[in-house]
Amino acid sequence: MDYFILAARDLVVSKGVSSHSCSGSRVGCIRFCRRHACLYRIPVRSTFLLELHHFKSFSSIICGLFLIGTQLGAQAQTVQVDRAQLTQSQAQAPLVQAVSPEGTIVPGPNDADLGEQEVLKRVERYEPWTASIASPVFYTTNVALTDHGEKHDIISAPVAAVYYQPRIVNTLYGFADVRQQFFYYNHFNDFDFGSLDVEAGLIYFLPQFHNLVLRGEYDFNRFTFSDRVLDEFFTNHGLIFNAEMPFRFGRAQQLSLGADANISVAADHQGPRRNDYEAYAGYTLRATRALFLNAVGRVVVRDYHENGRTDVSEILSLTASYELTNWWSVSAIATLTRSDSNHDVFDYSVANVGGAIALTGKF
Numbered sequence: 186m187d188y189f190i191l192a193a194r195d196l197v198v199s200k201g202v203s204s205h206s207c208s209g210s211r212v213g214c215i216r217f218c219r220r221h222a223c224l225y226r227i228p229v230r231s232t233f234l235l236e237l238h239h240f241k242s243f244s245s246i247i248c249g250l251f252l253i254g255t256q257l258g259a260q261a262q263t264v265q266v267d268r269a270q271l272t273q274s275q276a277q278a279p280l281v282q283a284v285s286p287e288g289t290i291v292p293g294p295n296d297a298d299l300g301e302q303e304v305l306k307r308v309e310r311y312e313p314w315t316a317s318i319a320s321p322v323f324y325t326t327n328v329a330l331t332d333h334g335e336k337h338d339i340i341s342a343p344v345a346a347v348y349y350q351p352r353i354v355n356t357l358y359g360f361a362d363v364r365q366q367f368f369y370y371n372h373f374n375d376f377d378f379g380s381l382d383v384e385a386g387l388i389y390f391l392p393q394f395h396n397l398v399l400r401g402e403y404d405f406n407r408f409t410f411s412d413r414v415l416d417e418f419f420t421n422h423g424l425i426f427n428a429e430m431p432f433r434f435g436r437a438q439q440l441s442l443g444a445d446a447n448i449s450v451a452a453d454h455q456g457p458r459r460n461d462y463e464a465y466a467g468y469t470l471r472a473t474r475a476l477f478l479n480a481v482g483r484v485v486v487r488d489y490h491e492n493g494r495t496d497v498s499e500i501l502s503l504t505a506s507y508e509l510t511n512w513w514s515v516s517a518i519a520t521l522t523r524s525d526s527n528h529d530v531f532d533y534s535v536a537n538v539g540g541a542i543a544l545t546g547k548f
Contacts (some may be wrong), residue, residue: 266408266419266457311352312547312548313349313350313351313352314347314348314349314547314548315346315347315348315349315350315545315546315547316346316347316348316545316546316548317344317345317346317347317348317543317544317545317546318343318344318345318346318543318544319343319344319541319542319543319544320341320342320343320344320541320542320543321341321342321343321344321518321539321540321541322339322340322341322342322539322540322541323339323340323341323342323518323537323538323539324337324338324339324340324537324538324539325337325338325339325340325535325536325537326534326535326536326537327533327534327535327536328370328373328376329373329376330524330533330535331533332529332530332531332532332533332534336373338370338371338372338373339370339371339372340368340369340370340371340539341368341369341371342366342367342368342369343366343367344364344365344366344367345364345365345366346362346363346364346365347362347363347364348360348361348362349361349362350388353387356389356390356391356392357387357388357389357390358387358388358389358390359385359386359387359388360384360385360386360387360388360402361384361385362382362383362384362385363381363382363383363384364381364382364383364384365379365380365381365382366379366380367379367380367411367412368380369411374411377410377411377412378408378409378410378411378418379408379409379410379411379412379413379414380406380407380408380409381405381406381407381408381409381414382404382405382406382407383404383405384402384403384404384405385402385403386400386401386402386403386425387400387401387402388400395430395431395432396430396431397428397429397430398427398428398429398430398431399427399428400425400426400427400428400429400445401424401425401426401427402424402425403422403423403424403425404421404422404423404424404425404447405420405421405422405423406420406421406423407419407420407421408420418454419452419453419454419457420452420453421449421451421452421457421458422449422450422451422452423447423448423449423450424447424448424450425445425446425447425448426445426446426448427443427444427445427446428443428444428445429441429442429443430442430443436471437470437471437472438468438469438470438471439468439469440466440467440468441465441466441467441468441469442465442466443464443465443466443467444462444463444464444465445461445462445463446460446461446462446463447460447461447462447463448460449490452490455490455491456491458489458490458491459487459488459489459490460487460488460490461485461486461487461488462485462486462488463483463484463485463486464483464484465481465482465483465484466481466482466483467479467480467481467482468480468481475507475508475509476505476506476507476508477504477505477506477507477508478504478505479502479503479504479505479506480501480502480503480504481500481501481502481504482499482500482501482502483498483499483500483502484497484498484499484500485497485498485500492528493527494526494527494528494531495526495527496524496525496526496527496531497524497525497526498522498523498524498525499522499523499524500520500521500522501520501521501522502518502519502520503518503519503520504516504517504518504519505517505518512544512545512546513542513543513544513545514542514543514545515540515541515542515543516540516541516542516543517539517540518537518538518539518540518541519536519537519538519539520536520537520538521535521536522534522535522536522537
């Protein structure tokens with residue numbers, strides 16, 4: 186019922202009019218008010234404007250709170266997605282290694298991130314399946330990825346994954362994998378979340394072009410609140426394209442240069458949705474038969490689909506991995522990240538230091 190009708194009814198009651206045409210109809214109220222306007226113009230106008238002013242004030246407050254809540258919700262989703270992608274890059278099980286026709290390891294995309302690549306290792310039999318579970322634990326200096334009031338915490342991020350990489354023909358390989366990971370914060374439990382990745386694609390090895398590796402894949406990524414796997418807050422469908430060129434020095438060192446693009450083709454929320462364009466350089470040293478040392482520097486441009494937002498992140502990762510057995514390894518990892526955005530509220534710096542124990546089986 187609108188405020189014009191209420192104002193007319195106030196007029197009727199205050200003047201003791203018992204018979205009138207204002208029975209809930211706006212037209213009837215207009216006729217009634219026109220008839221009595223000469224007598225009651227000031228009371229009607231005063232009541233109407235007062236009620237309208239109160240209504241506008243209340244509506245403004247509600248709309249303001251709604252907009253603030255929407256912005257905070259979108260920012261919280263974006264922070265969770267950022268945190269997941271940053272932490273995942275440190276905690277994933279290694280990709281299944283392909284084998285070249287000469288029996289040597291084919292360098293896989295982003296192997297440098299993981300410190301797991303074995304340079305020129307002879308392999309007698311190709312095993313397309315890999316199953317892995319790992320339990321990374323990190324100390325982080327910036328839980329919410331903000332530029333002020335940073336809070337530190339400890340994160341445990343257990344992950345389980347299954348990879349399948351069959352050889353299709355010669356140096357062309359297919360691959361598919363499923364990976365589930367959960368992120369638990371020691372103090373700030375509201376930030377807990379889970380991430381499911383389902384990927385499928387192709388890897389093409391070109392030995393005639395300095396062992397160039399080309400990779401294309403589809404990635405379905407689904408984020409959930411804590412470990413409640415049915416309580417999702419973001420899903421994304423992406424296409425990832427990667428090219429990497431390895432440069433080997435002797436039998437124990439390798440420099441890798443690469444670039445990739447992660448294009449979001451669909452998502453259920455637009456706030457965290459983005460395209461990532463990345464260039465990286467990685468150095469791997471096999472210090473002993475079981476010890477691997479690795480350093481990776483990367484620059485990532487993150488182009489968000491909403492609000493004209495663009496971030497540029499510089500990331501440095503250091504990794505030391507030691508193979509206790511063929512199926513059991515331990516790692517120490519440190520990551521430094523600085524992100525600058527054209528929206529200053531999204532600027533942040535963060536350092537993560539931690540380690541992981543991983544169990545990996547091939548068959």
